[in-house]
Amino acid sequence: MNIFRRTIPLIIAFCLGIVMIFRYYVPHQSAEDLLTKYGEWVRIIGGFSIVLGLYSLFFTHYTKIKRGMPGWGYSIFVFIGFAVMVFLGLIKEFETFLSIISGKLIDVTSPFGSWEKSLTGTSYDWIYQYIFNACGATMFSILAFYIASAAYRTFRIRSVEATILLLAAVIIMIARVPIGGLISHWIPDLADWIMEVPNLAAKRGVLLGMCLGSISTALRIIFGIERGYLGGGE
Amino acid sequence: MTPEKNNKTIDTILLIIFVAFLLGINIFLFSGKYLHFDTQGVGIVVAAFLTLAMYSFLYKDNPLFKIAEHIFVGIGMGMGVVLTWLQVIKPLLYKPLIRHAIFDNTPGTPDYILIVPMILGIFMFARLYGKTSWLSRWSFAFIVGGGAGIGIPVIINSLILKQLEPSLQPIFVDWVVTWQSINILLILVGTISVLIYFFFSLPHKGTIGGISRIGIWFLMISFGATFGYTVMGRMSLIIQRIQFLLTDWLHIIK
Structure with a gap:
């Protein structure tokens, strides 16, 4: 059984890894098609994996409701939000589901159309615009307050490094608002220089290190040295 | 109370x-x-x-x-x-495969090869059951192995070589020192010192220690710049939300 549990996954990773590396150096349409097909297959497998996320979320909140844990009432809103969104999003798909249930293909010739075309101006779109967007933007904007608090704590550490970080942050922040240019034209110029020279140098160094690390990890995966993705157990 | x-x-x-x-x-x-x-x-x-x-x-x-x-x-x-x-x-x-399996009168021919990703996708569900969870490894191996293979040449070509190329520009043209020369030199020094800072095979003492300290300064400038941009991004979100409240909702700002 070990061959199915460990060896076959390692063979799949090895073969696919090697094929995909060599595919890059083959200047032929079939190599491009292979990449496109692989991308589609990964999207299909990823599509199935959303069920795992759904299960995890529902299990957590269902358990909270079932056991009457503190704040269980809020979990109901997760189910309501989910149900409403799925219902409104897939309301146009009833034709498809009806076909599946009845076992008879209804309106086979109708083009499914692009997603934007079919959902713009619908209730789904309304929820996206007035609920999802509003909540998302507000939640991210709240972070500004916590970033300010974190910055205060960071800048309290009196060291050369903290001072450099503070100066760079202040210059960038002032330069990116109109008052920066009004104080002196040097401030936006200095901010541009920071972005284009020292920031670029550091980013390039980090990126090169990251790339070398990624390549070594990818090679370790292909050759079966890195097996973390297999998970624990036998 | x-x-x-x-x-x-x-x-x-x-x-x-x-x-x-x-x-x-x-x-x-x-x-x-x-x-x-x-x-x-x-x-x-x-x-x-x-x-x-x-x-x-x-x-x-x-x-x-x-x-x-x-x-x-x-x-x-x-x-x-x-x-x-x-x-x-x-x-x-659904359209290229499942529909054909359910309905007889579906136009076109089914794409049977799609049974493979469908099975691999179904294997993902095996993660939920302890005894069969190993089946999901096949799906993960398919995604991770292929991704690793695609990533290696892309990273080498698009990131490493493309990043190295502008770092290795001539500093002086006709032995004339310009503002551009100083910037190129600074980028080169910064990139090398940051790479040395992340090089842990040698102890950070003496010359290596000094260079890695310069690397830290470059990193701090970069972190500061990133921090500044993040704060400004969040601030613009706050401004957007307040504008929404005052303009669209309360009609205080016209």
Whole structure:
């Protein structure tokens, strides 16, 4: 059984890894098609994996409701939000589901159309615009307050490094608002220089290190040295 | 009355005042024809309520925030499911394969090769059952192995070589030192010193220690710049939300 549990996954990773590396150096349409097909297959497998996320979320909140844990009432809103969104999003798909249930293909010739075309101006779109967007933007904007608090704590550490970080942050922040240019034209110029020279140098160094690390990890995966993705157990 | 009970009473009073305030303002806005009782008007009211409910977290964790947060999570998940069906499963699997299996009169020929990703996708569910969870390894191996293979040449070509090329420009042209020469030299020094800072095979002492310290300074400038941009990004989000509240909802700013 070990061959199915460990060896076959390692063979799949090895073969696919090697094929995909060599595919890059083959200047032929079939190599491009292979990449496109692989991308589609990964999207299909990823599509199935959303069920795992759904299960995890529902299990957590269902358990909270079932056991009457503190704040269980809020979990109901997760189910309501989910149900409403799925219902409104897939309301146009009833034709498809009806076909599946009845076992008879209804309106086979109708083009499914692009997603934007079919959902713009619908209730789904309304929820996206007035609920999802509003909540998302507000939640991210709240972070500004916590970033300010974190910055205060960071800048309290009196060291050369903290001072450099503070100066760079202040210059960038002032330069990116109109008052920066009004104080002196040097401030936006200095901010541009920071972005284009020292920031670029550091980013390039980090990126090169990251790339070398990624390549070594990818090679370790292909050759079966890195097996973390297999998970624990036998 | 215990301090805890006292706090709870204050919170309840604040909650009631907040809801009453929202109710009053919205009645005024609708009756004063500032907002129309249509999908847009109601949408603005709902968005304003959720925005304020989210901001109420700045006072403390409270029921309004929790309701908004849980609705957001539920809707986000629902959106994920809808998008997965409409953009992935339906066009890539249902239409070319499953539809043919269910209905006899489907035009075209089924793409049987899609049974492979479908089975690999179904194997993902095996993760939920202890005894069969190893089946999901096949799916993960397919994604991780292929991804690793695709990544290696792309990283070498698009990132490493493309990043190295501008780092190795000539510093002097005709032995004339310009502002550009100094910048190129600084970028080169910065890149090398940052790489040395992340090189842990040698102890950071003496010359290596000195160079890695310069690397830290470059990193600090970069972190500072990133921090500054992040703060400004979040600030622009706050401004956008406040603009929404004052312009679209309250009509204070025209």
